[in-house]
Amino acid sequence: MKRAYRWFLGLIDPFAPADGAPPQALWPFVKWALSGSGPAIALTLAVTFTAGLSEIVAASFTGWIIDGTSAANPGFWLTFWPVILFGVIFFLIVRPILFAADAGVTSILIGPHLFPLVLSRLNRHTLGHSMRYFENDFAGRISQKALQTSRALTDVVTEVADVGVYSLAVFGGSLLLMASIDSRLLLIFVVWGALYIFALRYFIPRVKVRSAARAGARTQVTGQIVDTLSNVAAVKLFAHNAYEDRATLRELESFRAKALEFGELSSIFRMVLMTLGGMLPLFSILGALYLWTLGTATAGDIAMTAMVSTRLSQLTNRIGRVAISIYTNLGEIQDGIDTLAPAHEITDRPGAAETASGPGAITFEGIRFAYGGEMTALQNLDLTIRAGEKIGLVGASGAGKSTIVSLLLRLYDVEQGRILLDGIDIRDLTQEALRQQISVVRQETSMFNRSALDNIRYGLPDASDEEVFDAARRASAHDFILTLQDYRGRSGYAARLGERGVKLSGGQRQRIALARAILKDAPVLILDEATSALDSEVEAEIQEALEQVMQGKTVIAIAHRLSTIAQMDRIIVLDQGRIVEMGRHSDLLARKGLYSRFWDRQSGGFLGAQEAAE
Missing domain, CATH: 3.40.50.300 (P-loop containing nucleotide triphosphate hydrolases)
Incomplete structure (x- = not known):
C-alpha cells in the first residue's frame, strides 16, 4: 500500500523545471506550466469521468427496481437477491471507492502538487529578469501575480476535472440512456444541450474579458497599498496619510467599477443557466410521461429520466459557477502572463562558462x-x-x-x-x-x-x-x-x-x-x-x-x-x-x-x- 501511495504521489514532481521560457500566448503557456504533470492529470480525468458514469448506473438501478417490482413474484429473497447483491456491491463498495478516489486525485494529487509546480517555474523565470524589469514594477504586484497565476491555473485544472469532466460523463451517459428508451427523449436532451452550449459560448468570452479587467484593477489596488506601506516612513514624515488614502480610494473606485460590470454580467448569466436548468427536467419528464401513455416507456423509464434530468439540472448551476470561475481564472492567468512571461532582457549566451576563476583583472x-x-x-x-x-x-x-x-x-x-x-x-x-x-x-x-x-x-x-x-x-x-x-x-x-x-x-x-x-x-x-x-x-x-x-x-x-x-x-x-x-x-x-x-x-x-x- 505504501509503495502504491508513493507511486501515486510520484506522478507529479512539484519542483521540476520547465523547458525554456514561458510562452506569452495562453494555451502554450498552460502547456509549459503543466508540462510533466500529464499522467497525473490523465488519471484524474479518468477517475472523475468514471465517477460521473456511476450516476447513470445509479439511475438505471432505480429504473431496474421499479420495473422489476411490477413483474415480481411473491418472496423477497428469492425475487430480489440479484438486486440486493448488486446494490450492496455498487452502493457500499464500488461507488464509495470511486468517489474517494475522485476526491483523492483532486485534493491529494492535483491541488498540493500543481500549485508549487507552476509557482516554482514562474518564480525561477522571474528571478532571471533584469534589474530594469524590477525597477519598472512593484515587488508586491509581481509576487501577487505569481501567486495569483499559480492558484488560478491549479483551480482551472481542478475545476475542469471535478465539474467539467464529471458533468460531461453524466450528460454523455444520459444521452445513451435516453437513446435506449426512445429517440424522442434523446432529442429533448440534444436540443437542451445545444441551447446550453450556445449560452456558454455567448457569455463566457464576455465574462473572461470583464474578469481580466477586474483582476487588473485589483492588482493596481494591491500595488498602491504595497507602495504606500513600503514607504510608510516617508508617508508619516511628510504627513501624507490623507494623500495616500485618496490615492488608494481612486484605485478602489476603479476596482469597484470593474467588479460591478463583472457582477452584472454574471447575474444575467446565472439567470439564463437556471432557466435552462429548469427546462430539462420539466420537458424530459413530460416527454417520458407522454411515451408511457403510448406504451413505449415504462414506469422505470420515467424514474430514470426524472433522476438523470434532475441531476443534470442540479449540475447546471454548478457548471455555470464553475464556467465563470474557469474563465475568470483564465483571465487572471492571461493577466499574469502579461506581467511575468516577457522574455528575459539579459540572458546567458549558449555555452557560457558556469564557473570562473582568476585574480580579478x-x-x-x-x-x-x-x-x-x-x-x-x-x-x-x-x-x-x-x-x-x-x-x-x-x-x-x-x-x-x-x-x-x-x-x-x-x-x-x-x-x-x-x-x-x-x-x-x-x-x-x-x-x-x-x-x-x-x-x-x-x-x-x-x-x-x-x-x-x-x-x-x-x-x-x-x-x-x-x-x-x-x-x-x-x-x-x-x-x-x-x-x-x-x-x-x-x-x-x-x-x-x-x-x-x-x-x-x-x-x-x-x-x-x-x-x-x-x-x-x-x-x-x-x-x-x-x-x-x-x-x-x-x-x-x-x-x-x-x-x-x-x-x-x-x-x-x-x-x-x-x-x-x-x-x-x-x-x-x-x-x-x-x-x-x-x-x-x-x-x-x-x-x-x-x-x-x-x-x-x-x-x-x-x-x-x-x-x-x-
Whole structure:
C-alpha cells in the first residue's frame, strides 16, 4: 500500500523545471506550466469521468427496481437477491471507492502538487529578469501575480476535472440512456444541450474579458497599498496619510467599477443557466410521461429520466459557477502572463562558462550605455583595472559611477563595447558565475526578514557559524548583533531583522552587509558608499577591517566622502559619463582640476550637493 501511495504521489514532481521560457500566448503557456504533470492529470480525468458514469448506473438501478417490482413474484429473497447483491456491491463498495478516489486525485494529487509546480517555474523565470524589469514594477504586484497565476491555473485544472469532466460523463451517459428508451427523449436532451452550449459560448468570452479587467484593477489596488506601506516612513514624515488614502480610494473606485460590470454580467448569466436548468427536467419528464401513455416507456423509464434530468439540472448551476470561475481564472492567468512571461532582457549566451576563476583583472573597452534612451550615462569609456589594484570612482551625481558597477555585474548589458574579467568577456560567463566572483556592499543594503546569522551567511551558504561570527567581528557587527531581540524573544544571531532590516539603523545594516561580503571572499570587491551611513568612530573600526579584507583583491570603491578613498592606488574622476582625470590622490590634488575642487569644497571629507550641481 505504501509503495502504491508513493507511486501515486510520484506522478507529479512539484519542483521540476520547465523547458525554456514561458510562452506569452495562453494555451502554450498552460502547456509549459503543466508540462510533466500529464499522467497525473490523465488519471484524474479518468477517475472523475468514471465517477460521473456511476450516476447513470445509479439511475438505471432505480429504473431496474421499479420495473422489476411490477413483474415480481411473491418472496423477497428469492425475487430480489440479484438486486440486493448488486446494490450492496455498487452502493457500499464500488461507488464509495470511486468517489474517494475522485476526491483523492483532486485534493491529494492535483491541488498540493500543481500549485508549487507552476509557482516554482514562474518564480525561477522571474528571478532571471533584469534589474530594469524590477525597477519598472512593484515587488508586491509581481509576487501577487505569481501567486495569483499559480492558484488560478491549479483551480482551472481542478475545476475542469471535478465539474467539467464529471458533468460531461453524466450528460454523455444520459444521452445513451435516453437513446435506449426512445429517440424522442434523446432529442429533448440534444436540443437542451445545444441551447446550453450556445449560452456558454455567448457569455463566457464576455465574462473572461470583464474578469481580466477586474483582476487588473485589483492588482493596481494591491500595488498602491504595497507602495504606500513600503514607504510608510516617508508617508508619516511628510504627513501624507490623507494623500495616500485618496490615492488608494481612486484605485478602489476603479476596482469597484470593474467588479460591478463583472457582477452584472454574471447575474444575467446565472439567470439564463437556471432557466435552462429548469427546462430539462420539466420537458424530459413530460416527454417520458407522454411515451408511457403510448406504451413505449415504462414506469422505470420515467424514474430514470426524472433522476438523470434532475441531476443534470442540479449540475447546471454548478457548471455555470464553475464556467465563470474557469474563465475568470483564465483571465487572471492571461493577466499574469502579461506581467511575468516577457522574455528575459539579459540572458546567458549558449555555452557560457558556469564557473570562473582568476585574480580579478577588469577591462572596460569602448563602453557606451544610455539605459535604452537618449541621455548617455557612459560614453567611450576605456578603463583597465589590474588584478589586486584598488581604485576609487569619484564624480557628481549622475556622472556614471554606479552605472559602471551595474554593467560589471551585468545588471544591465552594455549597448556598445565589452567588459572583460580576467580576459573573458563577461557575457561568455553565466550571470551566476560572474557574480560569484564579485562581492558587493552597496549604499542601499539588502536585508532579508531572516535571522542575523542567515543574513550574513547569505554571502557563503556553506559557511560555519564560527566563520559567520568571525566575519561579523571583522565588520564591527558582532557586538551589536548580540544585543538584538525580536518580538518572539529570539536574540543575538537568531533574531529576525524585520522586513528590509527595518529594525536596524543604517549603520547596522551596512555592517551586516559588509560582514556578508567579507564572508563571500570573492576576488573582486565593490564598495558602493559602503561606509556612508557609519559614524566616524565605527567607520574608523571598519576602515581598519577593510584594509585587511582588501589585501590581494581587486577593489572598486565609490565614495562621496573622499577621505575614504584617498589611499586607493588610483582615483578615477568621472564627469558626464567620461573619464576626465585619473591618478593617485596627491597627483590629482597637484593638478588643480575637478578632483581638487571636490576636495577643497567638501565638508568633512564629503562631496556635497554643491559639487553635484556643478
